[in-house]
Amino acid sequence: xxxxxxxxxxxxxxxxxxxxxxxxxxxxxxxxxxxxxxxxxxxxxxxxxxxxxxxxxxxxxxxxxxxxxxxxxxxxxxxxxxxxxxxxxxxxxxxxxxxxxxxxxxxxxxxxxxxxxxxxxxxxxxxxxxxxxxxxxxxxxxxxxxxxxxxxxxxxxxxxxxxxxxxxxxxxxxxxxxxxxxxxxxxxxxxxxxxxxxxxxxxxxxxxxxxxxxxxxxxxxxxxxxxxxxxxxxxxxxxxxxxxxxxxxxxxxxxxxxxxxxxxxxxxxxxxxxxxxxxxxxxxxxxxxxxxxxxxxxxxxxxxxxxxxxxxxxxxxxxxxxxxxxxxxxxxxxxxxxxx
Numbered sequence: 001x002x003x004x005x006x007x008x009x010x011x012x013x014x015x016x017x018x019x020x021x022x023x024x025x026x027x028x029x030x031x032x033x034x035x036x037x038x039x040x041x042x043x044x045x046x047x048x049x050x051x052x053x054x055x056x057x058x059x060x061x062x063x064x065x066x067x068x069x070x071x072x073x074x075x076x077x078x079x080x081x082x083x084x085x086x087x088x089x090x091x092x093x094x095x096x097x098x099x100x101x102x103x104x105x106x107x108x109x110x111x112x113x114x115x116x117x118x119x120x121x122x123x124x125x126x127x128x129x130x131x132x133x134x135x136x137x138x139x140x141x142x143x144x145x146x147x148x149x150x151x152x153x154x155x156x157x158x159x160x161x162x163x164x165x166x167x168x169x170x171x172x173x174x175x176x177x178x179x180x181x182x183x184x185x186x187x188x189x190x191x192x193x194x195x196x197x198x199x200x201x202x203x204x205x206x207x208x209x210x211x212x213x214x215x216x217x218x219x220x221x222x223x224x225x226x227x228x229x230x231x232x233x234x235x236x237x238x239x240x241x242x243x244x245x246x247x248x249x250x251x252x253x254x255x256x257x258x259x260x261x262x263x264x265x266x267x268x269x270x271x272x273x274x275x276x277x278x279x280x281x282x283x284x285x286x287x288x289x290x291x292x293x294x295x296x297x298x299x300x301x302x303x304x305x306x307x308x309x310x311x312x313x314x315x316x317x318x319x320x321x322x323x324x325x326x327x328x329x330x331x332x333x334x335x336x337x338x339x340x
Contacts, residue, residue, distance in 0.1 A: 003300050005215075006215075014330050019333045024044050026043045026179050029041070030045075030340065031311055036315040043179045043336055053242070054243065056193055057196050057246065057247045058180075063160060066138070068137060070109040078101060078107050080125075081096075083203045084201070094124060104116065112131065147332055149298075159178070162174065169199075169201035171201075176250075196238075198252055200251040203223045224274070225274065225276050226273035229271045235256065247293070254306075257289060260287035267287050280305070295330075295331065297331075
């Protein structure tokens with residue numbers, strides 16, 4: 001399968017540079033995957049597509065200000081984007097300019113220092129900080145790492161966090177969740193919709209470009225997740241009663257699919273925490289996901305492959321053509337898509 005099969009042309013003006021004035025003012029394109037039928041809606045219309053038979057799985061990761069700028073011994077500048085803490089004080093990171101981040105180089109960040117320990121594939125570095133606890137460094141010097149296609153400054157950094165963000169660790173927001181407000185969540189709960197919370201810290205695995213020519217030639221970088229005992233029990237009880245699992249975002253999809261195992265009584269979801277490199281593309285055997293709320297994704301990305309696996313590539317590409325013709329807003333601050 002060719003990566004180019006998931007390409008499309010997007011006019012630059014459709015890339016959302018800022019969030020809507022209110023979170024739930026986004027538009028919503030609904031795709032019925034069985035028929036390919038499309039419905040143009042606004043986000044709050046999602047209530048018409050939900051019922052007390054639904055379990056909404058949300059990701060409570062919180063984006064950390066993981067972009068930091070330091071000084072080299074020569075006086076030059078070096079930027080790190082910290083991706084994942086692999087041991088206390090030891091992080092995987094991307095650097096810019098990468099050629100200056102050689103093993104053995106020590107970078108100063110005020111009263112913090114970071115030594116480059118190792119060069120890894122895909123331009124990554126392993127760096128060790130002293131002191132090891134970098135929370136103060138994030139607080140005093142860190143910046144949110146907005147995607148490169150957002151060229152305008154985000155005046156309200158909290159708009160790049162979901163209202164249910166709690167657990168620090170992501171370097172990019174789970175953007176399907178950005179459309180929810182506390183009031184709208186309360187309204188859905190009054191409708192009988194149940195929410196289940198999981199954690200996946202969005203990192204390089206989600207936004208790393210696919211360099212391979214074939215879909216199968218790409219490898220996902222692992223991302224840290226947790227699915228608690230309570231979440232597993234709620235999901236399994238819902239599945240036992242025939243409820244639909246609707247994942248808010250591709251990150252939630254990857255957590256529940258990663259933790260689903262086949263039993264004599266059907267699919268069962270295990271509690272657990274660790275790292276997942278689950279890579280979902282057409283041909284994947286779906287386990288428990290019954291619907292997906294997502295945003296519009298970059299061409300040739302693992303995310304557009306995931307939704308194509310769920311709805312079919314032809315349906316997805318037709319939906320994207322419609323969204324472009326109808327001037328939907330794309331990517332992180334853009335509009336939403338519901339696949340049922």
